[in-house]
Amino acid sequence: MSDPFDLHGRRALVTGAGRGLGHAIAVGLARAGADLVLLGRKGSQEQTRDEITDLGRDVRVVDLDVSDHDAIERVADEVTESVDILVNNAGVIDRADAADVTRQAWHRVVDVNLHAAFFLCQEFGRPMAERGHGKIVNVASLLSFQGGIRVAAYTASKHAVAGITKALANEWGPRGVQVNAIAPGYMATDNTTALRADPDRSRAILERIPAGRWGTAADIAGAAVFLSSAAADYVNGHVLVVDGGWLAR
Template identity: 75%
Template sequence: MSTPFDLTGKRAVVTGAGRGLGQGVALGLAEAGADLVLVGLPDSQTETEKLVRDLGRDVDVVDLDVSDHAAVAAVGARISAAHRVDILVNNAGIIDRHDTVDVTDDSWNTVLDINLSGLFFLTQAIGRPMVERGSGKIVSIASLLAFQGGIRVISYTASKHGVAGITKALANEWGPLGVQVNAIAPGYMATDNTTALREDPDRARAILERIPAGRWGTPADIAGAAVFLSSAAADYVNGHVLVVDGGWMAR
């Protein structure tokens, strides 16, 4: 039985889909019926490709370093020429933990190039045909640090505040043209990005004590939100940053 969450016949591009949240989102979209284009670093997405194929979905794998903005524009145009892309999920990102007084030009620029600038230029390239035809869904992975300051992650915090800003600005511009632009702000997830926190007994305990759900999140927790925002069920949701945090922000 068809539901508004059914993505059968849709094509989704997911960046950074080789592991963690990106892999979880890609599999969630595939389970909902979408075919996939997986975009990431070379040799990083073999497992996800196999899992998507095992679900019976068509999948292409495209190599891209999203910090290379010229390559981003070229690859985005090539994907759009090869496929009608209905959904773009901007997941690729990195985090850099340093005391602010020790942050270098290189480390600052690397985080912003991947998390913010690369995201924008790929959205521009993939979003252009969506705007031209008057339909599409764009979902970016933000963070609780789109709302909070964090500790020792100033470049990451700046980039995720920027993701929330891009989401709202594009929603204003592209919403009237039939393209919904939203973001997901994951809470504390059990992924590579949080390994240092989970291995610090004091920080890990303090974090868990604040989360009403009493556990770290998983990629599957984000997949459902991504399916919703990618589907017809979210046709009137625009410019929203959806927090998926086990209740962290409610404390």
Template identity: 65%
Template sequence: MSVEALFSLSGSTALVTGASRGIGRAVACGLAAAGADLILAGRAASHEDTAAAITALGRRCTVIDIDLADPARVRSVAARVARDETVDVVINNAGIITRDDVLDVDAGDWARVLDVNLTSLFFLSQQLAAPMAARGRGKIVNVASLLSFQGGVRVTPYTVTKHAVAGLTRAMANELAPRGVQVNAIAPGYIATDNTEALRADPDRHRAITERIPAGRWGSPDDLVGAAVFLAGPASDYVNGHVLVVDGGWLAR
């Protein structure tokens, strides 16, 4: 197989959650540039710009309006998508974060973060993995975090979910790899997105974080595209249960 073919997604369909902005939008457009058609799952109104960008690349794009904070609804919609579409790649990118001292986390925030970041991710993957396994091929890529490895500060529910995403990635890989489905994850470092706006707005935290990153800068959403295309395409056919860190060297420091 040629190097070009190893990284081609031509003829495939990828479903991406949370693609309205940031990492999700960059990855969705990157997959389209590599040849994939896209299904975007999330609030439809917020995905119009991403859908237009994908269409401009000459790829088909479908938007599915769904509330990822409602796991039962996610499971139902995912079952319909699995029945009606041939989904070759799933990118579980959607995630939310709340910031509170551990003693002040309330039950509502705890439940909402777990529903979006973990429970919906699992049931979406479960439904779409079944036809992949039946066909003997497919890719599931979860978006983990540096907080899959560290504890963080004032982000307890988020940290819990990202540790769980790393574990879920490995557990699913163990069962699905023998059936031709690769399950892996990307762990972004400090990326300039809406989720990190509060950190970037704090001069002391922003400076301290930047000084620790060997690359000397925060990442941009585009820094995740190469990893996503690799894990979504034939080049990663023998990669299973891996969490690929893209962090400018943060964890190496």
């Protein structure tokens, strides 16, 4: 029996692959056999590129600020290689009391987390649907289900990411494209630096996680490989929570 997790012969595009979750996802896909296109800010993805090259996979770096939505269309035209897997990982967070959130901060978070994800799905999902196969993996959050504290824009954007994941699954599932999402729990990444630095907040979080630890970027890579592979051909419109058991409490 062939390995259903084998991604040889597939090309994956990962946004925000320079660090954290995006780096781990890109390297995980490469280890499973995929070739990569890394899409992110200029100068941020060279280390990831070098690691993938060392794994013997083909890799291309494309410089793009995903909040520049006009540029997404231009880049989609430039990436002439067939993209079989799209992982929308790029994201930002802004912490402030809801009453103090500025319009600029609100729009920045929503532009990166939601608008960019949708327009990338549109540009790269359209040819997938035309070919009759493809995988899209959006990175959602526990705050796709919960309200959070002092992260109103982030919460709104991640609720919406879960929503568009389901909407696109409904449209493109009949055309051979599976659209799913991963909802990471509390991960030891740059986005949680402030939480981990607060002893009381960090302790309260850890006490609720049955696994008893913060998640790592590597914990997300396996989920991304699964949803990108033939093993998930009958998984569509699903938000896969990887949280150490947080939501079970």
